[in-house]
Amino acid sequence: MAEKRKKLLQGNEACVEGALYAGCMFYAGYPITPSTEIAEGLSVRLPQRGGKFIQMEDEIASIAAAIGGSMTGLKSLTATSGPGFSLKQEGLGYACIAEIPLVIVNVMRGGPSTGYPTGPSQSDIMQAKWGTHGDHPAIAVTPAYVQEILSETVRAFNLSEKYRTPVIVLYDEILGHMREPITIPDAGELPVVDRAKPTCPPEEYFPYDEKYEVPPLAPFGTGYRYHVTGLNHKKDGFPTNDSKQIRENNMRIMNKIENHKDEIWKNEEKFLDDAKIAVVTIGSTARSANFAVRVAREQGIKAGLLRPLTVWPFPDKAVKELSKRVRAIIVPELNLGQMVLEVERCAGGACAVEGIHRVDGEPINPAQILEVIKKYA
Amino acid sequence: MSARYEIRFSGSGGQGMILAGIIMAEAAAIYGDKNAVQSQSYGPESRGGASKAEVIISSQPIDYPKATSIDCMLAMTQEACNKYHSDIKPGGILLVDSEEVKTLPQGDFRLISFPIIGTAREELGKTIVANIVSLGMITELTGIVSHEAVEKAVLARVPAAFMELNKKAVNIGFACAKALK
Numbered sequence: 001m002a003e004k005r006k007k008l009l010q011g012n013e014a015c016v017e018g019a020l021y022a023g024c025m026f027y028a029g030y031p032i033t034p035s036t037e038i039a040e041g042l043s044v045r046l047p048q049r050g051g052k053f054i055q056m057e058d059e060i061a062s063i064a065a066a067i068g069g070s071m072t073g074l075k076s077l078t079a080t081s082g083p084g085f086s087l088k089q090e091g092l093g094y095a096c097i098a099e100i101p102l103v104i105v106n107v108m109r110g111g112p113s114t115g116y117p118t119g120p121s122q123s124d125i126m127q128a129k130w131g132t133h134g135d136h137p138a139i140a141v142t143p144a145y146v147q148e149i150l151s152e153t154v155r156a157f158n159l160s161e162k163y164r165t166p167v168i169v170l171y172d173e174i175l176g177h178m179r180e181p182i183t184i185p186d187a188g189e190l191p192v193v194d195r196a197k198p199t200c201p202p203e204e205y206f207p208y209d210e211k212y213e214v215p216p217l218a219p220f221g222t223g224y225r226y227h228v229t230g231l232n233h234k235k236d237g238f239p240t241n242d243s244k245q246i247r248e249n250n251m252r253i254m255n256k257i258e259n260h261k262d263e264i265w266k267n268e269e270k271f272l273d274d275a276k277i278a279v280v281t282i283g284s285t286a287r288s289a290n291f292a293v294r295v296a297r298e299q300g301i302k303a304g305l306l307r308p309l310t311v312w313p314f315p316d317k318a319v320k321e322l323s324k325r326v327r328a329i330i331v332p333e334l335n336l337g338q339m340v341l342e343v344e345r346c347a348g349g350a351c352a353v354e355g356i357h358r359v360d361g362e363p364i365n366p367a368q369i370l371e372v373i374k375k376y377a
Numbered sequence: 378m379s380a381r382y383e384i385r386f387s388g389s390g391g392q393g394m395i396l397a398g399i400i401m402a403e404a405a406a407i408y409g410d411k412n413a414v415q416s417q418s419y420g421p422e423s424r425g426g427a428s429k430a431e432v433i434i435s436s437q438p439i440d441y442p443k444a445t446s447i448d449c450m451l452a453m454t455q456e457a458c459n460k461y462h463s464d465i466k467p468g469g470i471l472l473v474d475s476e477e478v479k480t481l482p483q484g485d486f487r488l489i490s491f492p493i494i495g496t497a498r499e500e501l502g503k504t505i506v507a508n509i510v511s512l513g514m515i516t517e518l519t520g521i522v523s524h525e526a527v528e529k530a531v532l533a534r535v536p537a538a539f540m541e542l543n544k545k546a547v548n549i550g551f552a553c554a555k556a557l558k
Contacts, residue, residue, distance in 0.1 A: 006406075006407060007407070008399065008402055008403045008406055008407055008413070008415070118418070118419055174416060174442060174443075177416065177417055178414060178415065178416040178417075178442050179399060179402055179414070179415040179416075180406075180413075180414050180415075180439075180442075181406040181407060181412070181413065284442070287440040287441055287442060288440070288441050290440040291440040291441045294440075363441075363443055365441065365443070365445060366440075366441050366445075367445075
């Protein structure tokens with residue numbers, strides 16, 4: 001049976017499968033290379049299961065529509081690339097403060113601006129955390145294999161439903177467009193989380209009740225009337241000028257993620273047990289790193305790989321711990337130096353940290369990484 | 378087989394190079410018993426411009442999805458031939474369309490210049506299946522996947538009305554390459 005379900009799928013097609021597996025019923029988007037296949041796939045598949053697909057007039061309207069879709073109780077998705085992700089930052093911040101579950105896929109391409117549409121990039125790592133203004137929680141997952149795009153999209157929905165917050169799926173053009181054989185999991189094989197709904201009668205319901213870490217969210221149209229705003233608000237959702245309430249509101253949306261980092265973090269480790277040189281990287285660059293580390297091991301060099309599948313919140317604990325037992329951490333990334341700053345912060349001088357950076361629309365190849373590994377061998 | 382077998386299909390956007398790559402990967406990974414990864418690179422144009430699809434075939438898991446040391450490359454235009462042939466490994470194969478590629482590159486590889494588009498035109502009356510003829514040729518030249526697996530993969534990817542045409546095209550490819558061996 002498993003053999004029968006093996007398919008050669010593109011990363012973006014696997015994202016569609018993941019969204020459907022998670023129970024996504026609403027997509028609003030505006031097409032952009034290299035993410036368009038997600039919209040294309042969902043435009044066919046969502047109506048087949050009674051879901052809704054809408055192409056909006058632009059990216060800002062798309063995320064706004066997806067927020068609206070989610071508020072009616074439907075798991076909602078929007079997908080884009082760098083230029084669209086910039087536009088969506090307004091909606092992203094709104095979803096953070098209004099605590100609306102939502103999944104945003106950003107298939108990274110070269111930038112800034114319209115940059116290099118058909119080339120890969122990892123230059124939106126910092127934008128995924130800091131793109132929208134104000135202190136806010138951020139969760140971003142970073143798959144590296146086509147099969148993993150499916151499972152990480154499911155995990156993104158789960159995290160977003162569990163913590164009532166937007167979650168970003170961050171991968172690059174290579175992964176979005178490459179094809180690999182994958183198996184579509186059976187129902188029940190991967191966990192699927194649904195948001196908590198109120199059990200109290202409507203007249204007793206508060207959408208931002210501080211007695212909960214993550215208050216239940218009532219779908220609009222089910223008799224629960226409440227106010228939603230991007231302003232700091234009280235438990236009933238109406239704006240407040242009370243400094244105590246403002247602080248509580250801000251701290252709760254941060255702490256609901258901060259206090260659960262251990263559950264949100266996910267790392268893959270390879271050959272780290274006795275490693276003296278570690279590579280820390282994500283996405284398609286991690287595939288090159290994996291190759292380079294294997295070759296280094298064949299040559300007797302004690303190299304290993306730490307691959308975060310959750311880049312935000314940044315895996316501080318794992319990197320800090322790693323920095324204390326290796327000689328050097330190498331951070332290859334398709335940008336001019338973003339994740340390397342986080343690694344330096346975590347290492348705090350405990351080991352050498354060196355970035356490998358590339359912004360010519362070509363991937364960082366295994367030979368480039370191997371060369372730097374050898375430098376520290 | 379060595380750990381990685383790398384094939385690059387290159388030409389101009391619209392010639393079906395990416396489709397040829399997808400079919401080759403499906404033949405290896407879905408209809409065959411190997412691992413395969415297919416990736417591609419193209420410009421912003423939907424037609425024209427140099428375009429390439431790469432397929433890595435291995436009996437092992439595949440990490441790096443791009444070609445680095447090519448076992449077999451197809452070039453269907455002069456531009457693609459010039460731009461992409463430098464990654465062919467010593468002793469590899471370069472198959473070019475003889476009508477399109479007039480300036481032949483020199484190198485430590487086996488160069489085969491063959492009228493692929495001409496064959497599609499004369500034998501099948503449709504140049505649109507030149508990519509499928511070339512796929513048949515590469516299958517025969519490399520022996521990396523079986524005829525049966527490629528034929529199954531071709532037929533699974535084409536609309537019902539064009540099954541016969543494509544079946545003929547891939548088989549003509551096998552035969553043309555066999556004669557060159």
